[in-house]
Amino acid sequence: MTQIDPIALFRLSVLGPLISRPLQRGEFQQTLRELAGRTYAIPGSRRTRLSDKTIAGWYYLWRKDGIDALSPRPRRDQGQSKLAAGIQETILHLKRENPRRSLLQILQALESTGQVSRGTVSRSAIHRLLQRHGLSRPAGAASEPEEKRSFVAACAGAIWYGDVMHGPQISLHGKRRKVYLVSLMDDASRLITHSAFCLGETALDIEGVLKQALLKRGVPYKLVVDNGAAYRSGSLQGICARLGVVLLYCRPYTPESKGKIERWHRTFRAQFLSELDLRRIRDLDDLNARLWAWLEQVYHQRPHGGLEGLTPLLRYQQDLPRVRSLGPQAAQLDALFYHRETRRVRKDGTVSYLGQFFEVAYALAGKTVILVVDAHAGRVVAVESAAGEDLGRATPLEREANAHRQRHQPNSTDTAVADANDRTSLVEIAHQQYYGEEKA
Known part of the structure; x- marks a missing residue:
């Protein structure tokens, strides 16, 4: 059959x-x-x-x-190329000359030398030609195979891996919402330093998990993550820089770069998701409570084949003296995770953040300021200038209280005197010049 x-x-x-x-x-x-x-x-x-x-x-x-x-139908032109024979030879030569040349670089070389008109050759056509001749990447047949070796970090805390896994759908406020599992794993011990289900896979979600991992398991020396936009956010890069963590990005199409956490995802699907009864899940907190209980009671306590029979927790505890603690930075950890947002102060002395209005010093009206925000709590902590100078606090706008608040008014007498002294009058100037009087 x-x-x-x-x-x-x-x-x-x-x-x-x-x-x-x-x-x-x-x-x-x-x-x-x-x-x-x-x-x-x-x-x-x-x-x-x-x-x-x-x-x-x-x-x-x-x-x-x-x-x-x-069933998928093969292309009718499979194995053929519509490119002219001379163009095909040039493409193959460019690739063999430098196997790391991308499709875009090859296309630019053809267009810049006038061999093809701009827009007449697609990158997919070049890719199919290279693939047919065994020269396409990332297969890498055109160059020597990249050496890959199994390794393990010298001690716990030396290398952490970060990754996101698509999770199930749960009911939240009567609606079905997909959740994402954001996890951080220690290389040497396979310990999950922290993991949480989130409603997204944004930089803010990743930073929230990192913050809890730092509090529980210390500071890693290296953090290896995906190449996605969330991991390349300026806020995450700034946090790692201030903590002295080297942030490393995997090359695209190389999942083996963080194979340990990918393997853990398989274990997680087989042992946690397969046993999870979604009918018992009331909200996201309920789902995370079960996740954390399973991690501490089951996964961290079970002997691991790659740890010579040790459990992840025991292997991690062996290296506790070598794990880098937060130290004095623990007291300032919240501040390390603050975000900075540029805002222009409205004429009424307010700024907006996440749909809410906050009052700042009225002297800042019309000026551009930097809001220091606790993005995880959704509140504005302080106001700074572009140079980092403290410009005071930002308080939630209370319109009803403002109706009874005494407003600062300029001194009317002083204003009148100043206006009289500073007023420029052509009549007075002529009078002074004609009679030789000097302005008092």
Whole structure:
């Protein structure tokens, strides 16, 4: 019996609600929208969403030719190139000459030398040609294979890994919300220094987990993370710099760079998510409470095959004298995680942050200031100038209290005298010049 293509089986499973029963009028589009709103483990892809047009296209293919039509169709021009023979030779020469040349660099070389007109050759065409000749990257067949060796850090705290895993959907305030598991792992001990389910995978979520890990497990010397925008945020880079942590980024398409935490994700799915009863989960705090209990009672207490039979907790405790503590910085840890936001003070002496208004010194009205904010608590801590000078506090705006507050008014008498002395009058100037009087 011929084996059915796994991708065809996946597509058929997606179509299940559309083909399992006759649909009533208008039900097709409604079901399409529901299917497009779900998340999927798509074979051979890191994406988790499908568009309604894609699902509809699969549906009509299935209606016409059954499950065989759901198998991926090879390109008709596979193994061929529409590029001119001379252009093909130039592309292959450029790649062999320097195997690290990217598709964009090759394309720029062709366009800058006038061999092709701008916009007439696509990078995908170049990629297919290189792939057919075994020269495409990241496969790396054009150069010597990169040496990769198994290693372990010398001691706990030497290297931490950070990563995000897509989690399940839970019900929050009557709505289904997807959660993300943000985790930090110690290389030498495999200990999870901290982990938490979050509603996103932003820099703020990652910083929140890092802050708790620092409080519980000390300060690492190196932190290895993904290349994503959240990890490249200026706030995270600043935190690591102030703590003396070297922040390292994995090269794209090299998941083996942090294989230990990737392997832990597999363990987590098999041992935690498979046993999790989502019907018992009331909110995000409830889910995290179960996560933390499982980490401390199960994962950290279980002998690990890569630790010569030791548990992650025991292996970590062996190196406690070598773990770098926060020391005096512990008292200033909140300040290390403060963000800075640029704002222009309104005419009424207020600034906005996260949809709320705060009052600052009225003398700052119309000026640009830096708000020092505790992003995790959603509050403004202080106001600074661009040079870091303290400009006072920011307090929540109380409009009702302001209705009864005595406002500062300039001294009217002083103002009148000043105006009289400073006023420029052509008549007075002529009088002074004609009679030789000097202005008092």
